[in-house]
Amino acid sequence: MNLHAVSLPQLQPSPGNLVALCVLPSFTAEQPLLLALNTDAELWKIELLTGMTRQLATIQLPEWEPDHPVQLIVSPCGRFAGISNRFGKYAIIVELTSGTTILTLERGEYHYDKSTYPLAFIRLNNQLLLAHGTDWNRLELTALLPEMKPLSTRTIPNPQGESDAEKAHYLNYFHGKLHSSPNGTFLAETGWVWAPVGVTLVWNNNAWLANVWESEDGTSLDSVWQPLIDWDLPMVWLNDELLAIWGKLDEDLLDEEDWGEEGTQSVIMIYNAKLRTRHTVITGVPEFQTRTDLPDVFVHPQAQLAASSDGKLFAWGRAVPLQVWNLSTQQTEHQQLDHSIQPDLYHAETDLFLKIGADSIQAWRYE
Template sequence: MVRFQGFGGSGVRGSVVTGRYDAVRAVEVPPNLGAIADLTPVRDQERPAWLALGEDGTISRWDVTTGDHEAVGTTTVWAEPDPEPWNDREIRRRLHASHDGDFCAVVNDYGRFGEVIDLRTGEVTLALENEGHHSDTVPFSLAFGRSHGRCVVIHRTDWNRLDVSDAETGALLTDRSFLSPAEEDGLPEHHLDYFHGALYVSPDGKRILDDGWIWHPVGVPSVWDLDPWIEGNVWESEDGPSRVDVCGREYYWDHAMTWIDSARVAIGGIGDDDLAMRPGARIFDTSRTGERGMAVELLTFEGPAGRFFSDGTRLFSSGDTGLSTWDPAEGNLLGAVPGFSPTHHHPSTGQFLELADGVVRLWTA
């Protein structure tokens, strides 16, 4: 049963704490970093930091609280031609980091190419390509994970195929080929009619959330387990027993979503069609299935807008008017920081960064 709670006026239960705007501070970008194209957190508990991608391709490790920084690598991923962006999705470089910061990936979101770099040696360990079919509709599917102490990278190798590779060696861990046709429609066995999108790894590192879509355009976020995919069933991402669809929205994908914990996800937008979508959050339990075999919806509440982040307990939404904090179990608005719309979140330090026009602003939860 989905419980709907309104937002605004008496519809919001509990007190709302408004954060101090003056607690948001501008962070001086060290001159050696130059213009920053993207940032990503290094979650290592002993040495939490940020990786910064410079416009010139330099990758630096940066402690925003102390200003300490050092160049740790470079990328040669080139800017792809983008003559006619689909639905305003312009090709841009995106930086990803492994949990410990030993590896990173630089990819072209809404483009075709990227690479994985071992920051300990500076070597490119894996050249990435997704074959380009409708790649302009989704960010480049990529995420880092761990399996038996080994750093792995999940990446899109075709419109309907993801693979897992060893980040250090580049070795493919999910080798498979579509050979035998299905009797009912002549398609290869395990054929997946799904355009993979942005990937999110659960906080415990065991599950993958995929913000993809199917033809004729319906956004269908899906979830499956990482370990069985690597250790036994190379088809786990196509039709494995752990794969669960979360919900479906016509013409609506590449919007806010995040893991809350190892089971719950928050999906942005209330509605079944992009033309009738309202700001808000839908909370799903992906460990259980209900109607039509989809994830169980726990709660729907209006209010959250923009990007979604979580610290494992709270849901944060970063919209045009500022940052707000929500209780994903009850739908209550817990607090707000008006005028601050962060683009990045560091789960280990609680830092939120707003990166816009080369200026970095910081607030810590």
């Protein structure tokens, strides 16, 4: 099996110079859909197999830097989009049908440019929820549907306070990129703490609805992987319980024969969020690049994980050609040799790897 190029039509009309791409749910449309953002701050809907495009909105994101890494996400219902510079101070939520910005969000001044803006849509209990950062160590939970309202209103802990009540719930942790499980039950992230080192956390969203402090110190909060050299790690939910994370493990968490030369080993760890246990560790995994050539952009993992419906796990990134594992055996199935193929996105519905091109989308299929 190998990667094979797939021809897709030119985009008409041209959506301009694109900087971000994500899957747009298409429950009633015959065509698989994409949502794209261009350097002119315009959101476009793209029919993947026809190339037909339509502009949906022009966004107003404070301190927008189109040349810096961009975070673009879509709600499971396809109604809303979330946009931020990956390391930006601000984020917005746009209602795609009207093109209206319904929320402008801010996460404070303190080291905001060191991790991805925490932002995730969660579909849970017939509600559409939004988890979002409002300070370096604080997340909020807001309901968007069936009506917009805050769900995690609480005081701000004071670590220098005189009473235990003032000091309670203080979290000494910088939040990072958020990943909601498919059924919305769990939320995962890799933020960081001083040294600095990365720390992967997972917690239960039903518990968060019952306890406004759940993301600080709730009973469901589990520190999955610590310490790590990096944060904002590549992650993907394999199903409603299993989470794959690409990073480095210390030698004391590995069998001796798996130790790396420097006491750490690049691995993909699969974590069971329901059982709160390590499910398995895949070794023999390449290291991803963190160096960036962009000025004023912090070092960060430049790699991605994705999973197919038939049990394949994909990993790729800058200087890391596509790697494929069979999840039923945890064995390597394929290692692509061509470093030039660097997709922006895996589109699970069509089983295509996609990359932004000039007036077109380049595509490959693993078969």
